[in-house]
Amino acid sequence: xxxxxxxxxxxxxxxxxxxxxxxxxxxAVTQMxxxxxxxxxxxxxDKKLNEAYRKAAAQExxxxxxxxxxxxxxxxxxxxxxxxxxxxxxxGGSIQPMEYSECLTEKTKARIKxxxx
Amino acid sequence: xxxxxxxAVAMVLLSGHARADVITDAxxxxxxxxxxxxxxxxxxxxxxxxxxLSDVYEKTRAALQQYKSDKxxxxxxxxxxxxxxxTQCAYEAGMYDGGSLYSMVYTxxAKRLTDARIKxxxxxxxxxxxxxxxxx
Numbered sequence: 001x002x003x004x005x006x007x008x009x010x011x012x013x014x015x016x017x018x019x020x021x022x023x024x025x026x027x028a029v030t031q032m033x034x035x036x037x038x039x040x041x042x043x044x045x046d047k048k049l050n051e052a053y054r055k056a057a058a059q060e061x062x063x064x065x066x067x068x069x070x071x072x073x074x075x076x077x078x079x080x081x082x083x084x085x086x087x088x089x090x091x092g093g094s095i096q097p098m099e100y101s102e103c104l105t106e107k108t109k110a111r112i113k114x115x116x117x
Numbered sequence: 118x119x120x121x122x123x124x125a126v127a128m129v130l131l132s133g134h135a136r137a138d139v140i141t142d143a144x145x146x147x148x149x150x151x152x153x154x155x156x157x158x159x160x161x162x163x164x165x166x167x168x169x170l171s172d173v174y175e176k177t178r179a180a181l182q183q184y185k186s187d188k189x190x191x192x193x194x195x196x197x198x199x200x201x202x203x204t205q206c207a208y209e210a211g212m213y214d215g216g217s218l219y220s221m222v223y224t225x226x227a228k229r230l231t232d233a234r235i236k237x238x239x240x241x242x243x244x245x246x247x248x249x250x251x252x253x
Contacts, residue, residue: 067208078201081194
């Protein structure tokens with residue numbers, strides 16, 4: 001009995017991301033889908049940030065690269081701390097993952113601009 | 118309290134670069150040519166922005182007074198942001214290290230980031246904590 005229960009639970013847990021993989025993000029309706037799509041947006045922005053960072057680093061000498069690295073680390077800590085603070089209100093709710101991803105995306109886009117300027 | 122302590126540290130770090138000479142009679146509203154005066158004016162601009170930020174910071178803390186965990190998270194975020202501002206401006210000014218332009222580039226960067234931070238905090242304060250007008 002317990003084993004069936006565990007199996008049922010794990011099926012539900014597995015089903016969530018599997019279902020989300022087929023989501024059309026333009027027409028996302030459920031909160032779970034919207035969370036998935038917001039994370040996808042963030043992953044795309046983060047990939048762009050990595051490119052911008054690599055380009056900026058390539059233009060620096062060893063001293064500049066070191067300073068850039070320190071700044072990037074500090075920025076990441078700030079990004080996470082700020083988004084944790086900004087999504088406090090929905091903590092524990094089903095909308096929180098979406099709000100958190102949206103916050104990360106917004107900060108990441110600003111950081112890309114900063115590194116490109 | 119934490120912010121004041123951090124601010125004091127930041128000011129000491131900044132003043133190390135900015136305090137080449139004490140200038141009291143420079144007219145920063147007019148274009149300046151001497152690097153010393155340009156540095157001085159840039160540092161005044163930064164100080165004005167930083168004072169505004171302190172104001173928004175205190176207003177936010179006051180609005181969060183009854184929510185202890187939010188207040189702590191806010192303070193953690195501010196501390197992280199101060200670290201980011203310092204390291205980012207050190208990076209931007211890095212190529213002028215040891216030169217007369219360093220202080221100006223650093224404080225101009227610090228002012229730009231401080232202005233952006235004021236916007237960020239004001240927006241949250243108005244739109245989520247309902248203090249002031251939300252313009253989202």
